[in-house]
Amino acid sequence: MTECERIIKEGIIPETFLLPETRCDFFVDEQRKKIWAVEIDLFLEFARVCKKHDLIFWGDGGTLLGAVRHDGFIPWDDDIDIIMPRKDYNRLMEIGSLEFSHPYFLQNPHTDHHYGYSFAKLRNSNTTCIPRVFVGAGFNHGIHIDIFPLDNIVLDSFEEEKKCIKNHIMKCSSYMKRNNVDLLDERQLENYEKYITESPCEEYDEIQRICSAYENVYSEYVANCTVTSLKSENQIWRKEWFNKTIYHKFENIMIPMPVSIKERLMAQYGDYMVLPPMEKRGFWHPNVIWDPDRPYEDYIKDV
Numbered sequence: 323m324t325e326c327e328r329i330i331k332e333g334i335i336p337e338t339f340l341l342p343e344t345r346c347d348f349f350v351d352e353q354r355k356k357i358w359a360v361e362i363d364l365f366l367e368f369a370r371v372c373k374k375h376d377l378i379f380w381g382d383g384g385t386l387l388g389a390v391r392h393d394g395f396i397p398w399d400d401d402i403d404i405i406m407p408r409k410d411y412n413r414l415m416e417i418g419s420l421e422f423s424h425p426y427f428l429q430n431p432h433t434d435h436h437y438g439y440s441f442a443k444l445r446n447s448n449t450t451c452i453p454r455v456f457v458g459a460g461f462n463h464g465i466h467i468d469i470f471p472l473d474n475i476v477l478d479s480f481e482e483e484k485k486c487i488k489n490h491i492m493k494c495s496s497y498m499k500r501n502n503v504d505l506l507d508e509r510q511l512e513n514y515e516k517y518i519t520e521s522p523c524e525e526y527d528e529i530q531r532i533c534s535a536y537e538n539v540y541s542e543y544v545a546n547c548t549v550t551s552l553k554s555e556n557q558i559w560r561k562e563w564f565n566k567t568i569y570h571k572f573e574n575i576m577i578p579m580p581v582s583i584k585e586r587l588m589a590q591y592g593d594y595m596v597l598p599p600m601e602k603r604g605f606w607h608p609n610v611i612w613d614p615d616r617p618y619e620d621y622i623k624d625v
Contacts, residue, residue, distance in 0.1 A: 345397035356614035394573035398603040411471035436460035438494030438522035450613035458501030463618035492517035
């Protein structure tokens, strides 16, 4: 039985959910629907554990945007993003190995020593989502949802801390590419040789230390510090926006979101209700091997 067959059998989604359709003039095929189904199931398992332990979380990024603008996934998106207050994120990392069982796997460098991202993921181990540049990295490559910590920041020092965090992220990225050097382009190879580490666990821990340095300091601002690809003005948010939680429809489920959702989305996306041009609609994450019906280990064996 595939994961989508199980998900339908358990009543998590209706069978009709997998039917191809056109949304916002974009064709959503069956494979993308299956990927969404796996991620909805992952979200519900994540939410179950958080409810059991009174952990706070909200949808984040494109998941928030999709909920408000589309009542579900952005048609050309392919993942779910979650953000949690730092103390709740740390607590989840402590209990994850006890609470999640196969096929669910809470992944960080301490639970998967070949993994080098700066944030955690919840994976479905019976599925496949392999970035080609990391095909030889050796970590769990199941379809996933991303889990980020939300940290207090001090505006005066944010830029310098962000540069330091990015340096550690680049080292982790090089570590995950170590078995795929022959697949790197010139720029990637240059970065690989510039940034190197033998311990993604140490790099991850240092990233978390820097990100959470102001956890016990009063601040009016918060940010997802584990991601450095956003412009600072788009990733700094007022803490008061997260004072309460509301719920919004997302496909066939409800997701929590910060009460000041409009302000939050404006800060990151500007006029968030405007759709991108057609040529920019496609897989959110290109150059990835996707298969919701087959375990990633089958692909790794083939490689």
